[in-house]
Amino acid sequence: MPPTSIISGGSRGLGLALVERFLARGDRVATFSRSGSAALAALATLHPDRLHAETIDAADACSLCRFVEQVSRKFGQIDHCIANAAVAHEGVLPTMRDDEIDSMLSVNLRGSIVLVREAVRQMLLNPSASSSVVVLSSIVAARGSPGLSVYAATKAGLEGFAKSLARELGSRGIRVNAVAPGFLDTDLSASLSAENRSRIIRRTPLGRLGEPADIVGAIDFLSSARAAFITGQVLTIDGGAS
Template sequence: MSRSVFITGGNRGIGLAIARAFAAAGDSVAITYRSGEPPVGFLAVKCDITDPEQVEQAYKEIEEKQGPVEVLVANAGVTRDQLLLRMSEEDFSTVIDANLTGTFRVVKRACKGMLRARKGRVVVISSAVALRGETGQANYAASKAGLVGFSRSLARELGSRGITVNVVAPGLTDTAMSGAVAEERRAEMLNQIPLGRIGQPDEIAAAVRFLASDDAAYITGAVLPVDGGAAMGH
């Protein structure tokens, strides 16, 4: 049965791979994008999740065109990498607002319809960096670690209404974001991955689709690393 699926930041990289995976399964898929031309094949809604009004308008458009959101994948995020002593207040607050507070906004709005329906799937995209830390990413790691506590709290709040809330924590993945990492640093990161290779966006998407499926109905509050073993034990 086709479901109404909403993926924030679904216009490229991991988000686009997730959108394609749900569409291939026959779901109706809406994505947000902030700039440029969105990919075809989805209901593309221009939305900056740091703006509450834009979030509300996005939901109204999605509900009107493909019904109340039954599966939410909170994927949108930004980086502003810098060593702590060089990191500005703006570098820190921008990342927290987009990655953590922005996720709060989109999840809260989705839960209104899910509570009425007494069912729903929320999958939050965190990062292996949240579990193990990373030099120059104190702001990003803090925002992504915050998503774990946020999601697990919601899993407790919403479980009795048939709503599951889970986290996927990707490691180094073959996207434009990882492509911007200096070659020397990239080699160091690969050396820390037991499987010895970079992840593919489709591999992240498969984990997300599983957690949104009927097969995962008894899984909530879980953090599923998809990182080649890089953060194991954290």
């Protein structure tokens, strides 16, 4: 039976690249986002039996619970969970609105935690030879970045979550790691000013912004038996910028 991987936020950006990679390696993949995309619909046509995609909001805990239940009913065992969906509202703290703060906390932090809780419950009920969780952090969790304090708080929270959960679940054979990319060329970073973009590129030894393709290989590795002795780690992938 091929492994089943849940990947949140698979409609575009890194999530879409992950869905493509995990389908290519033979997994059954379940993903969700608030809206679909032509690229995801094309993948669903190519892989009708191995791709399950829904439109739900990660801020709604009940929808996340129903989603995981549905996936486990459809595919059986859940082997890997990648908490990737996130939003970023940029702005200095004194001008940040309550709804922007709530949205980042409820999608990035609570949404990821609830999704992982539901997936881990299924992993514990139905153990597999290689079970893992990867949460998407960001380089700003450790380094900080002006205008991203609340977003950074959500990502730093996820790193603490991953490290503690790794200790909680190690004895049950479930590995938990975080991946912390530097700035990637996706919709999430589209609001970066040209000046900020050049500044980030200047301080990156490898001389460019990251691409989703730079990150998917590491997540593919961490979500496989090749990483069987790696847990509780934060893997930074930022072209050497930190």
